[in-house]
Amino acid sequence: MENATLLVEIGTEELPPKALKGLSEAFAHNLAQQLRDHTIALGDVRALATPRRLAVMIHDVAAKQDDQTVEKRGPSVDVAFDSDGQPTKAAEGWARSNGITVAEAERLTTDKGEWLLYRADVKGQPLAELLPGFVQKALDQLPIPKPMRWGNSSVQFIRPVHTVTMMHGDQLIAGEVMGIASATRLLGHRFHCPQGTHLAHADAYEATLEQAWVIADFAARRTRIEQGLAEQAQAEGGHIRPDQELLDEVTALVEWPVVLTASFDEQFLSVPKEPLIVTMKDDQRYFPLEDEAGNLLAKFVFVTNIESKDPAQIIAGNERVVRPRLADAQFFFETDKKTPLAERVESLANVLFQKQLGSVKDKSDRIASVAATIAQQLGHDGAIAQRAGFLCKADLNAQMVLEFPETQGVMGMHYARHDNEPAGVPEAIYEHYLPRFSGDALPQSIAGCAVALADKLDSLVGIFGIGQTPKGDRDPFALRRSAIGLLRIIVEKDLPLELTTLIAASRESFGELLTNVNVEAEVLEFLLGRFRPMYQEQGISVDVIQAVLARRPTAPVDFDKRVHAVAAFRELPEATALAAANKRVANILAKIEAEVPSQIDTSLLSAQEEIALVKALEEAELVANQALAEGDYAKALKALAALQKPVDAFFDNVMVNADEAAVRENRQALLQRLRGLFLQIADISVLN
Structure with a gap:
């Protein structure tokens, strides 16, 4: 059989809405990984999910594993045979595990010695034989904190399982998952198609379910709901605040979404909108409507899971449900207002x-x-x-x-x-x-x-x-x-x-x-x-943050300026060389036990490179110190970047640890002044 679409569906009782999207994506990932791990070729992977099913559709799946050449290295020849040339127990045990005798083993010679080798051409197993095990393992790996058992079964899952369908193209793959035999029957919409439906081909999965009043694709249902919400809001002259979490939850609660608008008594608008919104969203999964100024309207939009011939009945039912909840909020508000906040403070002594x-x-x-x-x-x-x-x-x-x-x-x-x-x-x-x-x-x-x-x-x-x-x-x-x-x-x-x-x-x-x-x-x-x-x-990269943390600035605004200045400095072409030079300077200074002179004695400068460095340092200090006084760390570091070439020339041509003590100490003072200038901002020796 040629490559074909693979469809796996697990039909269940209603799944937890807040977990549905994560479970669906994890199931698809796990199953695809099983196929890859077992060398079964596959194409695009799609996760599909509704409240009553987890499904995976994978295109271009091979009908069997790839054929493979298996090689298993055994013990070295020195270990495989004793002094009389007879196979040792280690060699015999290895050969037995591979279904051969020691004499049938090949030899592998490398520059490190010679080993026994088992080599065999292994024919790939059919997908049909492997898939039930793959599906079961993919389900076992789902992040389910509290699995449940149902009936007399010992099987555990997040909700009771009713159907399993595994199809490769138009071929039903036999086998059991969660104790349920694979069949072509799919659960339809609980009310519109309670008898369910049957799948003839994996590619027809979504179309077949749509005939059974089920939109299998989570994203497609979500888009349909979003469009419905926008249309209803526009019709009422209002808008709905974006709430992706609520939208995902509602998408996970319905298989055939229908969006409707209902209203409530305007007297409830005397209550601050926040508790009204909380009770509508959190308790009822409604979408409150607001005007352009952000004021709550006495209307809400909701999503139902049924296409009724008389939607007015559904609207009236939802209005009846929300009224007592809004009335509670109104009662709490009016009661609370009778006690001023200042009088409530004393009672906090009991909390x-x-x-x-x-x-x-x-x-x-x-x-x-x-x-x-x-x-x-x-x-x-x-x-x-x-x-x-x-x-x-x-x-x-x-x-x-x-x-x-x-x-x-x-x-x-x-x-x-x-x-x-x-x-x-x-x-x-x-x-x-x-x-x-x-x-x-x-x-x-x-x-x-x-x-x-x-x-x-x-x-x-x-x-x-x-x-x-x-x-x-x-x-x-x-x-x-x-x-x-x-x-x-x-x-x-x-x-x-x-x-x-x-x-x-x-x-x-x-x-x-x-x-x-x-x-x-x-x-x-x-x-x-x-x-x-x-x-x-x-x-921001970690080394930039660490460079600033090394100086421990305790004013957060100052810390922020340093971080962004060092991040910009890090991108300069001179940064790498200066960071390396600072690291070298830090290492040199760390090894000095005596006190380093605080001033540079210009009369002791002899090498052209150290004279040039001192001059460049003095010029950079003028600009940097002015910038630091203004709190402009970026400008200061840009000025210090000009030191890269004189610093490199200094280290290439000048011996810091000169034989003459005075010269040596003077050069150490120069390095200390150089490092101190950078340390006013950050320890750039930390930069990678």
Whole structure:
């Protein structure tokens, strides 16, 4: 049989929607790898998946393995035969394992000796004999955390399996997978085609399922849903915020998507939109509609898995379901407003932050104090930051936040506005949680930055202060995320803040609570260590980051300027030679036990190359020092790049360790001055 399309489908009960895409891709990868590992030729691989099936379609798959010549080296001749020339047990055991006698073995001669050799031409096995085992192994390797058993079977999988189909072209491949015999029957749509359908050819898989009201291709279903959402939104004069995670989840919930629009009572729009959006998206998988100004409309778009003759019934059903959930949000909002945020703070004394560090109220008090200090360091009135810090956790015991934890911070903002808190306080309450994840937005106001920094510092200094540092994958207080968020705020908002000062202010707010005497040094080290993953994510090479870390600059904005300057320097043609020269200088200076003179004695300069280097060094210093005074590290390094040729000439023609002590020490002073100039920016000897 010639090469043909291979189709493998596992029909199941409804698969977990959030896991479907990953399972599908892993199944396709695993099965294709099995074929490759066993020398079966194949073409393009496609992963197909719906809520009730995992499928793989592979084009141009060979009907059998490639024929192979197998060679297996045995023991060396010295080991294979004893002194009488008789085969040893080692040789006989090896020959027996290959189905031959020692006498039938060939010899392999190399420049390192002679060995027994087994060589055989092995005919490739048919795909039909191998495939059931390949499929089973591919399924066994899927990332399934909690497999289940069903009925009386001992088979385990993520959901009960009902059908297995393995077809190569128009040929059904017999065999069992998960205890189910391969057959042409495919599960159809649960409601539109409950009787299922039959597959005649692997190439007809998608078309056959479409006749059974199933769109097998995940991406095709997703595109169909996206188009439906856009059409419905446009028809209603609104738009839907992009939400790829929700879109993927909904795609994994339906086999025949139909997109409809429903509405809810406009009275619910008196509630802030965030909890309404949360309940529609998270509880119901609906897509809320907004106008161009970002205001929520009293409408939502949803995806159903059935093409009804009377869609009004489906719309009405979804409207009935969402109403009590929105009513709950309205009740929580109206109830919460009766208690001002400031009155909620005292009850935070009953909410534990960490048993050694006290309550959430204690944390809020510390945040308020440190936030005010940070705001003042930035030249702003600390009163707004202090008030926002005092109130920033007050919404945690509000009914709305207890019901919808995702709304913490944003509800604090709304309640603060309702309470007529001073301008800037509500926004800072919301902003203090930012950034919540990689790539998230940053606080916009100075008060918001101050409270966000104070909150993150409190967690870092507090947890390090009681000796509970993150280890391995364990980071229960998300300190790594807090550290990177802190650095991002300072760097991207260009805030003139210094880490040791910030850490000290936070340390002082704890009074006598902390037991780790090295807490400030350890937190600083931890924060400096976060620069590496932060800049690696931006595409900065590790050696550039290490070159700057070697100088340990503790002002994040200054660190950022150095990193980008060194990254630009690294691309210059002179960089490689200067990095090597700096490494050589560092090695020479490291071996000197005596104190190196601080000044160069020009009267001791004799070699033309050292005289030229001193002159070039003085010229470069003038430009570099002016650039450094302006904080322009890129300009300074560009000026130092001009030293490459005189430095190379110096090392090519001048003996640093001259016999005469005064000359030797003077040349060492020259090298020290050269290295010191570079070290004002970074240790470029680290660059690869």
